[in-house]
Amino acid sequence: MSLEAVPAALPMVRLEGVSKTYRRGTVAVPVLEAVDLSIATGAFEAFMGPSGSGKSTLLNLISGLDRPSTGIVEVAGRNLAELDDRELSDWRAAHVGFIFQLYNLIPVLTAAENVELPLLLTPLSRAERRRHVAAALDLVGLSHRVSHRPPQMSGGEQQRVAIARAIVTDPDLIIADEPTGDLDRKAAEAVLDLFGVLHQELHKTLVMVTHDPHAAERAGRVHHLEKGVLQ
Amino acid sequence: MNYVRLACRDLLRNPLRLTLTILAGAVGVTAFIFLRTVIDIFYFGAEAAQVDRLIVRNKVSITQPLPLSYYARIAALPGVTAVTHQEWFGGTLGETQKDFFANFAIDPSTFLDVFPEFLTTPAELSAFRSDPCGALIGEKLARRFGWKTGDRVTLKGQIYPGDWTFNVRGIYTGARPSTDTTALVFGYRCLNESPQLPKAMKDQVGIYAVRVDDPARSAQVAAAIDAMFDNSPYPTKTESEKAFQLGFVAMSSAILTSVKVVSTVILLIILLVIGNTLAMGVRERTRDIATLRAMGFRPSTVVMLVLAESSVIGFAAAALGVLAAPSLVNGFARLVASQFGQLPDNVMRGRTLVVSALAAVVVSLLAGIGPALRAVRLPVAEGLRKVA
Numbered sequence: 001m002s003l004e005a006v007p008a009a010l011p012m013v014r015l016e017g018v019s020k021t022y023r024r025g026t027v028a029v030p031v032l033e034a035v036d037l038s039i040a041t042g043a044f045e046a047f048m049g050p051s052g053s054g055k056s057t058l059l060n061l062i063s064g065l066d067r068p069s070t071g072i073v074e075v076a077g078r079n080l081a082e083l084d085d086r087e088l089s090d091w092r093a094a095h096v097g098f099i100f101q102l103y104n105l106i107p108v109l110t111a112a113e114n115v116e117l118p119l120l121l122t123p124l125s126r127a128e129r130r131r132h133v134a135a136a137l138d139l140v141g142l143s144h145r146v147s148h149r150p151p152q153m154s155g156g157e158q159q160r161v162a163i164a165r166a167i168v169t170d171p172d173l174i175i176a177d178e179p180t181g182d183l184d185r186k187a188a189e190a191v192l193d194l195f196g197v198l199h200q201e202l203h204k205t206l207v208m209v210t211h212d213p214h215a216a217e218r219a220g221r222v223h224h225l226e227k228g229v230l231q
Numbered sequence: 232m233n234y235v236r237l238a239c240r241d242l243l244r245n246p247l248r249l250t251l252t253i254l255a256g257a258v259g260v261t262a263f264i265f266l267r268t269v270i271d272i273f274y275f276g277a278e279a280a281q282v283d284r285l286i287v288r289n290k291v292s293i294t295q296p297l298p299l300s301y302y303a304r305i306a307a308l309p310g311v312t313a314v315t316h317q318e319w320f321g322g323t324l325g326e327t328q329k330d331f332f333a334n335f336a337i338d339p340s341t342f343l344d345v346f347p348e349f350l351t352t353p354a355e356l357s358a359f360r361s362d363p364c365g366a367l368i369g370e371k372l373a374r375r376f377g378w379k380t381g382d383r384v385t386l387k388g389q390i391y392p393g394d395w396t397f398n399v400r401g402i403y404t405g406a407r408p409s410t411d412t413t414a415l416v417f418g419y420r421c422l423n424e425s426p427q428l429p430k431a432m433k434d435q436v437g438i439y440a441v442r443v444d445d446p447a448r449s450a451q452v453a454a455a456i457d458a459m460f461d462n463s464p465y466p467t468k469t470e471s472e473k474a475f476q477l478g479f480v481a482m483s484s485a486i487l488t489s490v491k492v493v494s495t496v497i498l499l500i501i502l503l504v505i506g507n508t509l510a511m512g513v514r515e516r517t518r519d520i521a522t523l524r525a526m527g528f529r530p531s532t533v534v535m536l537v538l539a540e541s542s543v544i545g546f547a548a549a550a551l552g553v554l555a556a557p558s559l560v561n562g563f564a565r566l567v568a569s570q571f572g573q574l575p576d577n578v579m580r581g582r583t584l585v586v587s588a589l590a591a592v593v594v595s596l597l598a599g600i601g602p603a604l605r606a607v608r609l610p611v612a613e614g615l616r617k618v619a
Contacts, residue, residue: 057612085530086529089524092525093526093528096527098526100522104615109237109240120233120234121527
């Protein structure tokens, strides 16, 4: 289904000796230190840790939004350091779906248009794009909300639209940054149920950062980060 | 859904701000068109000039006269096909310059040989020529004051003392849109043979207008005329009609330069207004733009989206400005008609409108460059952390 299928034997994500240091003026602030990590294709793994432990930074490195100070980040068999910014954009469009804590939907677009956004980067025709959008919204149970804009929807519905947007291009890897952090318990459960569908039925690789132990319970493996070090 | 629709939806996030920005841009475009039209007005006479016409004036100054006796000597020169003379009369309807219009004393028998673009009927021309104090008035002037053939018009002389009454013998039209139909011309004899005229002003004219058989020989004929009167008490300066008209423009060069500077400043104001709106819009959408880039939208695509927004604003402002400009220019024309004379009908040029609209769009695009680059320079991860 994906544009470049990843052989099942290869890990989806492989980090080797990855460190990340930010500069605050003249001061170097280490955020991640010598992280080694392997996430199997089709796995659902969660990262937990206190604020400032480096969870989001790790997620940014895995998804190609940021580059490590040292070390190797390989995703879907590709060393991301080999890609320039433009290639990295194209790579993300083809391989990664994003789910954010605050949904990050474009408020002036309808649910269908939001879901269609990543498809603008594909060679699909308009009719094909519409078909994909309808299927994605159907999967998240929002076929009846296609014409609604984000401000007209509940937080849970918005996050389901965001999930539809993340999966509409059929990416290898889905990155979720605190996906239930802004939701009530019921809506959070609905979102986590959808993650279960993506993982178990569609065999997607999910990498999730969360503070929520209930959410982490759904993952197959939970990693803990403490002051930039993977425990 | 497509990129254009996405750009338009982004623009409509704040309809009030968008409306005010477009209106501000439109006001700027209208003001720009107005000022460029004012500049065009200065050059109107020069553009109406004919290549086969020369103007002979006193070498010292346009305000100094030339003797009437030069007529025959100029007419006898090889290459000259017709000569006529004119005298600026400068009369007013009342004591003041209110209701001003141009009025000249001309030679009825030769005027139309040199200025064939002034059209009148044979009957009117005959009546004009046979009446020493007959006058022809331009159709726009006739419309302005409701004058018709047979009316008598009395002007108060500002240069030539006393009241001067002329008989309207005809109404002339223009062969070209650029022909001035806002003036009154009357027979030179009425002025020159009048007992009201001071003796010192007799047999003098303001300029001679000369038609040549071959425009390529204009410079040669001009040199011959000037050489003929070089050592006389009234030396001449002969130049093309266009150069003569541009000489008047040059007298107003300081004003023209000021108007040009102000019109450029207006473009800068449009740039800043649109740039400010786009910068605010992009800043407010930092997280949305970062989300698009996280999804795989290339920086160039984001730049294109922002520039599409700026060009939409530019097009809208240009369209509104172009639509509003005629009202402003016509209002101005009405306002100045009583002070400086009526402006020609086609004073606002299509070229000016097109140039102004293009300038607005280009300036809008330029205004979008800064915000667009800022939108893509921010690291994606940092942009995603921004809360609107």
